[in-house]
Structures are given as C-alpha cells and as structure tokens.
Amino acid sequence: MLRTALDASDVAQARRVLCDLDGCLISEGRPFADSAEFIAECGARLWIVSNNSDTTALLLSAKLASLGLDIPARRILLAGEVALLRIARLGLMRLRLHASPALVEAARDLGFDTAHPAPQAALLCRDPAFGINDFGPLLNLASDAPLWVANEDLSHPSHSGQPVAETGALLAALRAIRPGLRWQSPGKPNPLMLTLALGDLDPAQAIFVGDNPATDGRAARAAGLPFLHLQRAATPQKDAMT
Incomplete structure (x- = not known):
C-alpha cells in the first residue's frame, strides 16, 4: 500500500500501528501537518519504531509533547x-x-x-x-x-x-x-524492534507505517507485518546500506 500522506482510515483495522519517526511523523524536529491528527486517532494503538540513535524514549516523548504529539515513552522504541x-x-x-x-x-x-x-x-x-x-x-x-x-x-x-x-x-x-569489517545492528531492517513492539500480538493484526522500503519494508516483511509505504511529496526516501 502506497500513500503520500497519513490517514488513520488506512490503519483503522489494525490492533497495533507501528510507525517510523523521521520522514513519517516529523522531520528536522518539526511535525508534518497530518501527524497530530493521525496520532490522536490511532491513540494507544500507536507505537514509534525508529532507527533514531541520538536520544532516549523519555527525552523524545517530552520533545514530541512540546510539538503537540502525545506518545508516551513506553510506546517508543529507538535503535540506540x-x-x-x-x-x-x-x-x-x-x-x-x-x-x-x-x-x-x-x-x-x-x-x-x-x-x-x-x-x-x-x-x-x-x-x-x-x-x-x-x-x-x-x-x-x-x-x-x-x-x-x-x-x-x-x-x-x-x-x-x-x-x-x-x-x-x-x-x-x-x-x-576495512572492507571485511563485521558488525551487528538491532536497527531496521532487522525486525527486532518490530517484534518487541508487537509483544504477543499476532503480526497479522498490526501494520507498520514507514517511508523506506529498504529498511522499514524489509523489517515489516521479516516480522510478518503488512506494510504501508508513506512516500511524502517532494521528500526522497532515506538511503540504507544493503
């Protein structure tokens, strides 16, 4: 499913809505025009699952609250x-x-x-x-x-x-x-954060909203979730390493 804006009707049937942060709800610390309404209509079903690695859930929740976006820290998972x-x-x-x-x-x-x-x-x-x-x-x-x-x-x-x-x-x-460098990462496309957000919920009863098929889309497929691809007008997709 491809969309150019957030619309709560697209996720109305999902018991849990997982959503990326940058490029979906905010960008450069500013919310998109449709973010507050989407978050309010999703309510407690909404979880943020983000590759963000420069803040904590508590700090981010407070920052979002100052922008009029109400998401408690317990429903925010950040890669860092x-x-x-x-x-x-x-x-x-x-x-x-x-x-x-x-x-x-x-x-x-x-x-x-x-x-x-x-x-x-x-x-x-x-x-x-x-x-x-x-x-x-x-x-x-x-x-x-x-x-x-x-x-x-x-x-x-x-x-x-x-x-x-x-x-x-x-x-x-x-x-x-060092071309032979080895590392491990919990961030998307690793499905780890999605499975943590789901808990015991059947993945088929949830949906993941993201703007990057190479990370968000792959993570959703690996976790067995439907994926809503948000491609905002005039906003390119995030790059990701393959």
Whole structure:
C-alpha cells in the first residue's frame, strides 16, 4: 500500500500501528501537518519504531509533547537504546561508546563503564562529534571486541527533502577503510524492534507505517507485518546500506 500522506482510515483495522519517526511523523524536529491528527486517532494503538540513535524514549516523548504529539515513552522504541539494552543483556558492561551525550548518560544509568581502557564491546550511534581521529582506535578495537552499530541508514530526509547524514554514513567510512569489517545492528531492517513492539500480538493484526522500503519494508516483511509505504511529496526516501 502506497500513500503520500497519513490517514488513520488506512490503519483503522489494525490492533497495533507501528510507525517510523523521521520522514513519517516529523522531520528536522518539526511535525508534518497530518501527524497530530493521525496520532490522536490511532491513540494507544500507536507505537514509534525508529532507527533514531541520538536520544532516549523519555527525552523524545517530552520533545514530541512540546510539538503537540502525545506518545508516551513506553510506546517508543529507538535503535540506540535498544542496542544498549541488548549489549547489557550479554553482560558486556565495559563499552566503547560513540554517541550523543543523551545516549552516554543513558548507558551510564544502565551501569556501563564507558571509560574502561579495555572495552568488551563497541557501539557506534549517530555521533556528530565522531571524527577522523576516532576511526583507527575503533577499527583496532573491532578486531578484538564485537562492534555494534545502532542502525545502517546512510541518511534521513530533512523537512525540505535534503539528506541529513546518519549513523550508516560513519559505518560506510569504516567499511571503506576495512572492507571485511563485521558488525551487528538491532536497527531496521532487522525486525527486532518490530517484534518487541508487537509483544504477543499476532503480526497479522498490526501494520507498520514507514517511508523506506529498504529498511522499514524489509523489517515489516521479516516480522510478518503488512506494510504501508508513506512516500511524502517532494521528500526522497532515506538511503540504507544493503
């Protein structure tokens, strides 16, 4: 199903509505004109499932509320936070973390030691401060410890349709230096976050709304969900690594 705008009637039969964030509900921190009505009509059925890796669900919920979009943190799944939780479950608490201050604080609240000289794992999120001097140390660490990448998106669209660099752009640079680099990512197209949002619900009773077939669409297929492709006018699809 392809649409150019959000319309709650398209998801009226779904018991749970999973929705991407950037390019669907907001862009560059601003909501689209149809977002508030869509969120209100979906109500408690709506969950955000996003590859965002520079904030937390609590902070994002507060930010959305300031924009007139009411989505509680318990119904928001973000790739950066999910990655931290998965790594914590593995017991790898000495972590080299390249992320925004909000994610670094979240990691420390979870008990991670982000300053240990011998990390057990590394996590790369969307980090505007990540510079050329960080490439070598991270690649050297990745030879001995598992590398996690929050998501593989190269970019997401601005409100005017221009690309905004994402975590996958940093990963692409690392792969250019070391083509055999190995990593794992909980972000879409991995269906992990979708299955977490579904819980025990039958996937056939839900729907996923996203703007990128290469990540959102693939994740929906892998999780067994119907997919509503939102392709907003004058807004290009997000790039993704294959």
